[in-house]
Amino acid sequence: MLSPTAWWIAIEPVDLRCGMDRLLATIAIQFGHDGAAGGAYVFRNRSGTRIKVVCADGSGVWMCVRRLREGRFVWPRSSDRVCEIDAQSFAWLCTGVDWHRLCARPLVGALV
Template sequence: MTPATIAVYLAVGPVDLRGAFDRLAAITRQVLCLDPASGALFLFLNRRRNRLKALWWDRNGYTILYKRLSKGAFALPSFTEADGKCIELSAQDFAQLLAGLPVEELASRRRLVH
């Protein structure tokens, strides 16, 4: 998986991150209306935005990446479900998000999905 070559989607609403593969795949399918087996990377944040889970399907199964910030929260603009169910991130936005860096300019570049 190379983030520059795959689509990255961030769910706008908070998600209960106690769920694992099947629950995140169901949220992707039923709430985001996207195919979890498409090869795209799907990102989910908890309500406090200090934890992130990423779901990705490769050729033979799901992979989950789980990141918990030691302090603070992921720095994103505020979104509501009125903005859409998810937004597509660039590879640069995804790298900044994982590094814990602010992704403030995202609001002007975001591509709303649904």
């Protein structure tokens, strides 16, 4: 069962044709995080219509892909390369809702 310890959003878009090994390397090199520590990392394509989630637990790696039929995923803007969100915000993000307007607490980084 997928149950990450934290949710992290990569601010800059990535080429979603890459697989889990390349995304795990991105987590380590660009963000300085241990990709195998149990956190889930969310990446998006340039157009904002697809996301890919990578989460490594003790026994393997999960990779999930989601595509919106209409609209774009609402993405934060920040000077940081990655920002942390909670599980509820991630659930709203996946539906394509403007999730940062629904949050009761301020998020890390500036949002659009």
